[in-house]
Structures are given as structure tokens and as C-alpha cells.
Amino acid sequence: MKKIFLLILCLSTMYPVVNAGRVVQSFNDGWYYAACDDNRLQEVQRHEEGWQQVHLPHTWNADAYSTRNCRRASSWYKKEFRTDAAQMRDKQLYLKFDGVNSLADVYLNGELLTTHKGGYSAFTVDITDKVRTDAPNLLMVHVNNQNDRIPPLSGDFTIFGGIYRNVWLISAAKQHISLTDYASTGIYVDLPSVSEDRAEISVRGTLVNRDVRRAVLKLDVEVLDTDGKTVAQSLRSVRIDADGAFAFEERLQLEKPQLWSPDSPYLYSVKVSLKDVRDKVLKDETRVPLGVRWFSVDAQEGFKLNGEPLKLMGACRHQDQMPMGIALSDEMHRRDMQLLKDMGVNFVRLAHYPQDDAVLRACDELGMLVWEEIPIVDLIALGDEFRANATSALREMIRQHYNHPSVIMWGYMNEAVIQLQYRVKKQRLNGFYENTLALARHLEETLKREDPYRLSTMAYHGNQIYNKIGLSNITDISGWNLYQGWYENDFKSFDRFVDEEHRKYPHRPLIISEFGAGSDPRLQSLEPQIFDFSMQWQQLYLEYYLPAIMKRPFIVGATEWNFIDFSSANRQEATPHINNKGLMYNNRRPKDVFYYFQAFLRKDIPVLHIAVxxxxxxxxxxxxxxxxxxxxxxxxxxxxxxxxxxxxxxxxxxxxxxxxxxxxxxxxxxxxxxxxxxxxxxxxxxxxxxxxxQPRHIAAAGSGQLELAVNVGSNCFFTDDKSDLCWLPDQAYTPGSWGYIGGEIFRRSPGRIGTTAEVKDTRNVPLLQTKRKGIKAYRFDLPDGDYEVELLFADLNARSERVTYDLGAAATLDNADFRGSVFNVSVNGRPWLSHFSPAIEVGGNRCISKKLRIAVTGGNLTVDFEAVKGMTFLNGIKIFRIH
Ligand code: GCB
The missing domain is CATH 2.60.40.10 (Immunoglobulins)
Structure with missing residues (x-):
């Protein structure tokens, strides 16, 4: 035993295993950040003040959860680092940024090295010739998250600014696999022909030699199984000129390959290594995943994986989490994919932008098929610059995520013309449509050239315009974002829409790229209604959609919108700044309806969940x-x-x-x-x-404690999540009980109760978003005693700004533009609020609360309303017994 050990020791000193290969180190520490909206490097360099030490990933928009005015501007990041001469000898040094939103200018020691446009893909910078070895280096990155030439121009999600993904320092030998090919791995693995018996594997790539001498290298391409055993290999010598590059393609074969699928995500890896022919020194080595699978799509038979039909069922995924915005760690990304897998999905749409490589890697490992897309959302800009930025975003996405077997389709537009109707004059619409079509054709062509093996797709909103102008003719798969029974119509209109679409275009594979409904756990209803944000309506909606999708074989698949409640700074509704259509809350706690999906999609485990x-x-x-x-x-x-x-x-x-x-x-x-x-x-x-x-007949309930709150004008229970007080759904007055007299439910648009506009000065936004208008009285029959009565108002009709700047009630009242209401309020016949106007007092869409303490002697507490101008209204009422 001892002898063998000695022999190994001797051999290894005689023939040391030299590894001059690449070293990849995280570069996330020791950064400083300044919210400085100045793009002049010299000026910014001079500032000593205002820098805050940060650790990457970082975003400056964590406040997007609480304000719509989150910062869309420039900021700076800087970091000092040292390299020594020995470290640099025979080396190339690169910086790789995994994601900087949206525009990044990278300066090293005062010199601009690169500008990268696009916030959702990686880029690399070669810094070899620019680093100093005799003094500290100063890296400065100017970042801007407001730009009208970089997609997305619009969209229902927050454009968080910052260096929000990892940064890496990569040191490589002079001869290496290309690191600057759109920040890809430099290797592209294809399966030109694949079956259960045999897989033909093509491995392409580019090798570079940054040395002043010609290099003679051994290129070794191996396919390894999960045990690390080599199952296919190709070896060859390559010569690369000084400062030259060499493109290679190797063909390998695998007999009886283990196939990759959601149930059995078997991953091979392809290892590419480069050695110096003479001294055997390892110059570079990299591995990429290989999943052996094939797939197809057909308008009648749907999707097939490895020849077997597979309905693609899943959810869309945005990438933020409160309070870190989109600056998530790799673990958090992986956790999300695991949660999706646990829910039983086999498909995820990474909407609306390319996501972290950790996401794709997790999908490979977990067996989840992926639709990934670039962020052309709602609108496109005219002109070459936008087109160029969109094209490079597409190319980067495809090249960077090319080797992930989970990816089956690339998308490049979401609801591309939805904003045109609001922003463009009718006579100019055709020009915009033409432009959108031209861009789509160009991107389709680019996509197929970059990757002939994947499917192309895009998502439309539920409008015939995409068919009319021919946009829905371009991609392999048509995606429809359908919200019948939420934003419009009723559930059955979903059936009509998809059946009609399939009848008219029977050769078009169709995916439901979005369907979903909002929900706020503070709102619950025994009589849920469309768009009321109650948990119950979301459940009813999804319980309708899943079977409707499942029973139509022509629907290739569907992705619910959205896996999580996500940040959308400009959104209003019940939970301002959050789109609450998640199956999980933003903190990743499952909503009850998560288990409906799980029960629907999983048969391999028992699912039993009391939905409370x-x-x-x-x-x-x-x-x-x-x-x-x-x-x-x-x-x-x-x-x-x-x-x-x-x-x-x-x-x-x-x-x-x-x-x-x-x-x-x-x-x-x-x-x-x-x-x-x-x-x-x-x-x-x-x-x-x-x-x-809570007693129905308060009068008969005796003289105990009493606190009764009513969500006036609403069918929902509203629970204040900070005090746990529940505001009951509204009801008509009946003798001995309580309720409204007169008036009607306020509807901003027909068929929906309340408004979606944000109401300020309250945490309890949805409580104030509904009201009863034209109300005559609110009456409680109750035992005599001392009470506090509280009225809640928010004028949802008034124009808030104008009103708040008016100097006096009289002036405002005379103003023809003033659309707010003015009324008198009395309690048990005693005048209380005279010429009261919530809009004049605090502005439109702002909460105002009025409280009065009153001794009740006649067995009822009645609040009367009398209009002076406009209509009376009331949003909430509470009575509290003091004695
Ligand atoms: C859509 C959009 C998506 C929105 C969603 C919604 O159709 O594609 O970005 O977030 O609707 O919730 O309204």
C-alpha cells in the first residue's frame, strides 16, 4: 500500500497535472453605488459624497412596492480592484455581467470599454489590455433604467434599475473557448438526428488564440453520463494563428441514449477541453448540459415530446421578490422553479424577458419545458436603433441559453400592438402595423437562423387585430393571452374565442399564453363577482379555465398568469404596485388555489388541501x-x-x-x-x-361589546390585515338590523363594482374603492348607549389635482370642471357635516375619515345624507359602543 502511494507521489511530481485553464470568480463584493443622474464620468468621479457601499446583486428600486414614482434614471456603481503582474502573465481577463437593467456603460480606469443595451441578458468585456498591475484599478458602471430605444418600452412590470445579477471575473489562458460570442458559453450543442436508438450530436464552437504565437492544440469533445463516464468522444488537433480564431464542429454519436423528459430529466454533459499539444497543459475546459430529446407541434395533435403527446401545462414567471426587487440570489431563482415543479407543471413561460441562467439550469435539472422571450411588450419604437437592440436581445438570449434542453420555444413579442389604439391616431395606425410586421418578420428570420431546432412563438391579446394584420401568421405557435371572465365578458366567452380561432385557423398550433384573475386575501366573498379581487372569484375563474383548456386537444398548452404576485409599480387596483394574479403571494406563500393546480396536475402524490x-x-x-x-x-x-x-x-x-x-x-x-x-x-x-x-339584530343582542364595520357598496368581507377588523359586506336595512337605505352600488364601468384607481391616505385601498352612491341613510337599530360612529369616504369621481389646489370650497363649487360631490350629513336628526366635500377637503381618490361620538337614546343610530352638488356617497361605516 505504502509503495503504491509513493509511486503515485513520484509520478505526480515528475508529470505535474498542469491546469492553466480558466478561473471564474464572483465579483459581487466591495461595490459602491450613487444615485447620481449625470452621465459624465469625470464629474461623477469627482464626487466623494453620496456613495453607498452595496453588495451585488443590487437594485435601486426596492421602493417600487410602495410608490409608482420609483426612480427611472441614471445611477453609478464603482469598485476598486487589484491585479498583479504574475496573475496576468499569459492570461486574458474578462468581466461578465449577468444582467444590468437597462443600459450599461462600463469604464475601466477612466476609459469607456463597452456599452451594453438591454437589461435581461449577459455581456462580457475583455479587460486584458486595460487593467493595471502597478496600481489599483477603478471600475465604474453607469446604469440607466429609462430608455425609449431599448425594449421594453412599456409593460405591466417594474423596470428595476441596477446591476441586479451576478458579476464574474474570468481569467483564461491565451488559448480558450470564446467568451465574447454574445456572452454565450461559446459552445453550441445540437441534435440533428435523434431517436430512442441513437442520437447524432453536433458540437460547434469557436476557439481563440490571443497569443502572439501560433498555437497547436488538442481539442477534446466528450459526452459524459451522469456518473461522469465518457460515452462519446472526439479528439483532434487544431492550429490557430496568432491572435486568431478557429470555428469547429464535431459530430458524435450516442447509442441507446437516455432520453430527457419532465418525468425523467436525464442530463448528459458535453465537456470541451483544449490542451497544448506539446506540454499537455490544459488551456481551457467547459461543460454544457445535454438533454437528449426531440419534440414537435401540430395544430390538431398538440405537442409531442420524444414522440409522446404532452399537454404543456404551467405558469408564467416574473422574477421579483419583496423586498429585494429583482436582485435575487441563484438560490431564490432555483427555489421558484422547484415550487413550480412541486405544483406539478411541466412548462413555464419566462415572461416577459430572458431570466437568470440559474433558472434555466434548474429547469434542465427538474424537467420543466421552457418558453423564453425577449421583452418587446405592448409597443415597439420606429427606427433602426430599436430594431438593432431587439435583434441583439434575441441573439443574446438564444446564444446564452442555447444548450438548455428545457428550452423548446423562443418568443419575441407580447401584445405588440395593444398600446397603439391609445397612443396613435387612427390614420397612422396602418404605418405602425406595417412596422410591427416588418420587425416580427425580421426577428423570426433571425431566430430561425440562430436556432433552427426550436419553435418560435409570440403572445397576442384577445383581439382580432393580430389576425387582421397578419401578425399571427408569422411564428410556429400562436400564443393568446385570454382574460374572459376577468377583464371582460364571462367564462364562456373563453370557449367561444378559442373554438372560433381554431375553426378559422385549423392549421395554427395555439397556446393560452396567459389566463388569470387577481385576488387580495383581505377580500372574501360568499357571492363573488367578476373583477372583485376576492379570493373566491380567482378560484372560480381558474376552476373554469383548467378543465376548459384540458378538454381541447387542439390547445397545445397553457401558462397561467402569473406564478407569483409581482411588482408592477404603475399598477393600481386593490393592491397598488402589485399585480395580484399570483398562485403564490410575492413572499412565495401559496394561495389556496395553488393546491387546485397541484391537484389538477399531479397524480403521483396525494393532494388534499382544505382551502382555508x-x-x-x-x-x-x-x-x-x-x-x-x-x-x-x-x-x-x-x-x-x-x-x-x-x-x-x-x-x-x-x-x-x-x-x-x-x-x-x-x-x-x-x-x-x-x-x-x-x-x-x-x-x-x-x-x-x-x-x-357579529349579531344580525344588534338591538336584541343586549348591551355587550359592539364594533360593527361595513364595507359599503361591496359584496366582499374586507379584513384589515393590521388590526384584523373585518368590514362586513353591505346589506339593505331591515328593521331590527342594520343596512343602507337608498342609493346604488358605484360602478366605474358596467359589470364591475367600484374603481381600480388607487386611493391614497389609506392602507385599506379596496375598502375605499367601492362605495354606495346616491345613498339616503345608513341605519343601525341598536341598544341605547354611547357610540362612536366613523364614516369613510373617498371621492372616486373628482379630479384630484385640480381640487387640491383650489383655494376655497366656494371657488371650487363654482368651477364647472369640479366633478366632486358636496353633501350634508346628519346623525339622528342632528346636523354633523355641512356642505361636506371629501374632494375639497383632501382631494379626489383620497381617504377621509370622520368620527363622531354620540349618545343614542331612541333605539337607533341613523346617518342621513343630503346632496348639495353631485351625489351623496359613502364608502365605509363603523359603529363602536363606548358605554
Ligand atoms: C397581459 C400582459 C401582462 C399583464 C397581464 C395582466 O396580457 O401580457 O404583462 O401583466 O396581462 O395582469 O393584466
């Missing part, structure tokens, strides 16, 4: 009698039994992955147990809900 996580704390209205509340279970079992507080309710068959029970509830904790059988074994889930009782 989003509504754990309930307030029910009762005069002491037993109250039954709806409880739903999401499951993939055949039948499920539910019990509450130890009492069995019933066994119900599961249809469309859910069943519902009316559950008798008691005040306080209620323990629910769901159980069923999966593959002969019992499965069970336990959940609690907590109940508070």
Missing part, C-alpha cells in the same frame, strides 16, 4: 344560531370526508379536483379534518379557522 389558508379568520353574522360557512377542499382523491370539531359532516365525490361543504362554525377555533384514500392508504389534513360572531 387564505381565509383563516372569519367574521360571521348570526344572532346566536348555528352558522354554516362554505369550505372547499382541493384534492386529487376520488372522494373526501370532512369533519369539523370532531363531528363528521359528509363524504363527497371530488369533481374537477374540488368539493365544497357548508360547515357549522362556532365562535373561536374550529378544527377541520379532511380525509380520503390514496392508493389504498389513508391521507388526512387538518386545518383551523377562527371565527368571530
Amino acid at each position: 389558508d387564505d381565509w383563516k379568520h372569519r367574521t360571521v353574522v348570526s344572532d346566536g344560531e348555528a352558522v354554516e360557512h362554505p369550505v372547499k377542499v382541493y384534492s386529487n382523491l376520488d372522494k373526501v370526508e370532512l369533519s369539523v370539531n370532531g363531528k363528521k359532516l359528509s363524504v363527497q365525490g371530488i369533481e374537477n379536483c374540488h368539493a365544497g361543504w357548508w360547515v357549522p362554525l362556532v365562535v373561536g377555533r374550529n378544527t377541520l379534518v379532511a380525509s380520503g384514500i390514496y392508493q389504498g392508504k389513508k391521507v388526512e389534513q387538518v386545518s383551523d379557522i377562527f371565527v368571530k360572531m
